[in-house]
């Protein structure tokens with residue numbers, strides 16, 4: 001039976017977070033009302049991430065491992081995952097599980113209630129537990145900016161925690177290489193008139209390792225993406 005859900009996880013130097021697949025993600029995935037595949041994309045990690053993922057994939061079924069030879073960024077990793085996904089629905093999430101996998105159920109339920117093409121987990125509505133003000137405020141501001149640009153109905157544009165109808169995702173000409181791909185995807189869904197819903201999702205702090213986010217680099221990428229949106233990239237040719 002083909003999987004109903006493809007859960008895509010981007011990995012970059014996250015060896016200590018690989019066990020979370022077994023301890024937190026697989027139990028949550030088993031509670032979903034349909035078969036699941038986990039697509040882990042190792043993005044040129046220099047640590048033991050790939051080896052640990054390989055070992056896990058050998059032991060548990062339903063885990064597929066894809067690899068980039070060199071580090072290309074979260075956006076590139078997600079796009080590699082999208083190409084490989086086979087499920088009718090694609091779920092994206094952080095590999096540090098800072099949105100707890102049990103929240104996947106809320107994405108799925110919201111989709112079933114509304115018939116949406118995309119359900120976004122909103123840390124703006126769900127809160128940021130333990131996240132420093134230095135991280136939280138830029139996030140509020142960037143998301144407020146995209147809200148003004150794209151849709152008053154949607155509060156969170158930058159978080160990766162989402163459910164997508166794969167058919168729609170695959171028609172989008174995505175280009176972003178970094179974290180800003182999450183805003184790029186949502187911009188396409190909204191500007192092309194697809195049905196987007198949100199559900200509150202609490203963001204917590206990672207329990208192992210350090211952030212890969214480089215704030216100034218990401219800000220520059222958001223500025224370039226905003227320029228593309230303003231110039232009308234979402235219009236159909």
Ligand SMILES: Nc1nc2c(ncn2[C@@H]2O[C@H](COP(=O)(O)OP(=O)(O)OP(=O)(O)O)[C@@H](O)[C@H]2O)c(=O)[nH]1
Pocket residue numbers: 010011012013014041042043071072073074075077078093094095096098205206210211212213
């Ligand atoms: N494939 C890939 N994934 C990345 C890259 N950079 C970050 N990630 C992943 O993207 C997710 C989010 O990155 P984090 O470093 O946790 O960024 P963050 O959530 O802003 O930072 P924290 O507050 O420390 O959690 C994690 O699953 C990372 O492994 C990258 O260059 N390539």
Ligand SMILES: [Mg+2]
Pocket residue numbers: 094096098206
């Ligand atoms: Mg994180």
